[in-house]
Amino acid sequence: MTRPALIGDIGGTNARFALVTPGAFEPRDILSLPCADYPGLVEAVTDYLARVGATAESAPREACLAFACPIHGDRVSMTNNAWSFSRAEAQHDLGLTRFKAINDFTAQALGVPHVADGDLVTIQSGESDAQTTRLVIGPGTGLGVAGLYPGRHAWVVLPTEGGHVTFAPTDEREQNLLRHFRNRYGRVSVERILSGQGLYDLYLAHCSLKGANPRCHDPAEVTEAAASGDGMARDTLLRFLKILGDVCGDAALMLGARGGVYLCGGILPRLVDWLPRSSFCEAFAAKGRLSGYTAAIPVQLVTAAWPGLLGAAEALHNEEVE
Numbered sequence: 001m002t003r004p005a006l007i008g009d010i011g012g013t014n015a016r017f018a019l020v021t022p023g024a025f026e027p028r029d030i031l032s033l034p035c036a037d038y039p040g041l042v043e044a045v046t047d048y049l050a051r052v053g054a055t056a057e058s059a060p061r062e063a064c065l066a067f068a069c070p071i072h073g074d075r076v077s078m079t080n081n082a083w084s085f086s087r088a089e090a091q092h093d094l095g096l097t098r099f100k101a102i103n104d105f106t107a108q109a110l111g112v113p114h115v116a117d118g119d120l121v122t123i124q125s126g127e128s129d130a131q132t133t134r135l136v137i138g139p140g141t142g143l144g145v146a147g148l149y150p151g152r153h154a155w156v157v158l159p160t161e162g163g164h165v166t167f168a169p170t171d172e173r174e175q176n177l178l179r180h181f182r183n184r185y186g187r188v189s190v191e192r193i194l195s196g197q198g199l200y201d202l203y204l205a206h207c208s209l210k211g212a213n214p215r216c217h218d219p220a221e222v223t224e225a226a227a228s229g230d231g232m233a234r235d236t237l238l239r240f241l242k243i244l245g246d247v248c249g250d251a252a253l254m255l256g257a258r259g260g261v262y263l264c265g266g267i268l269p270r271l272v273d274w275l276p277r278s279s280f281c282e283a284f285a286a287k288g289r290l291s292g293y294t295a296a297i298p299v300q301l302v303t304a305a306w307p308g309l310l311g312a313a314e315a316l317h318n319e320e321v322e
Contacts (some may be wrong), residue, residue, distance in 0.1 A: 004028075005316055006045065006063035006096075006118040009107060010035070011310030012080025012141065014156060016306065017048040019060065020313045025114045026082070027309045035081045041065075042085070042093045049087075064316040066107035066308050068141070077100055080141065100322070104308055107142035109136040109157050110318065111311030112148060112262045112302065119304035120262075121272055125282045126298035128260045136255035136301075137248055138265025139198070143191040147255045154318045162251055163191035170246060174241070180205045186227050190247050193240070196267060199223075203236040238278045241271065245283030247293045253287060257297060264302040272301060 004019035007027060015035050018027035029052040038044040050061055069079040082183040091099040112134065132147040144160030148155055165187045169175045177250050181188040181201070199219045207214045212232060216222045225233035252261055261284075268275070285295040304310070315321040 003061055006060040007312035008065040008310050012070040015044050018309050025310055025313045040083050058263055062098040063096050066102050066104040066312050068104040071101050071103050105146055106157050107308040107311030108264050109146040109148045110314040111307035114310040115304045118312055121301040123275050123301055124299035126296045128298050132258040133255050134259035135252050135255050135261045139194045139267050140265040143194045154320045156320045164189045169211040176203050187262040199240050206236050241278035241280045242283045245280035249284040261299040262302055269303045
């Protein structure tokens, strides 16, 4: 009997677990468990395995789990929940012969080659060069940015902290927005705008600059109000996507991402109808003497429900991933 492997994508709020046949990438028995219900990782995994009917004879001996926090050394401490554990102790307690812990955006990037064509929405057409770097980028709690390169034997992830580059305004409105954000934060990174909280802060900045009272109280309300015809919320959403286009184009230039740009994360699939109505593509391509370069790069939106799980399955036996 071939034992399945355990894969997971664990954020600040939910831990998503699944099983996968070794050598395959299609997750099964997917469950999302609230992190707050468990004191730590071992307890969450143990409950998951009990829920899916794993026995001592069928329980996984290999696991790759992605975490929304930095991964360095033996200890993993979650950024947005209380879980903190030793990788070696967790491996022992769960009876694993192999245990890989990777960053969640590394998993997002590694999942991209395994996303089905039906889970990709073309935002900008272009010609992909399969032998060059791909850019994987997505706003969520923060702004994740990674490169993905086709190595000789396996996919190689180029992790970055690209979300923390300096915001560069390109018109008078953005100059005013920069002054607003600078008064609040000092230095302004692109993540201050291109994230869930950033979307709401951008809305508040628009209200402040126009002398209007905010009607929305969180990012979800901003997108709902925009869909209902609220002008302030609509302007905010369109500006958010325009700035995203600027940043994606810059990142594509820096990585030489002629292999394509893949937009992912929890926010953008909900904005799939807004992207074509925004200035995303114009901003992405508007790079002066290199505008022809960026205009030729294909841009696709990843709408797959579990790209992080696909990436964890890839990472399990990918020798380029420690």
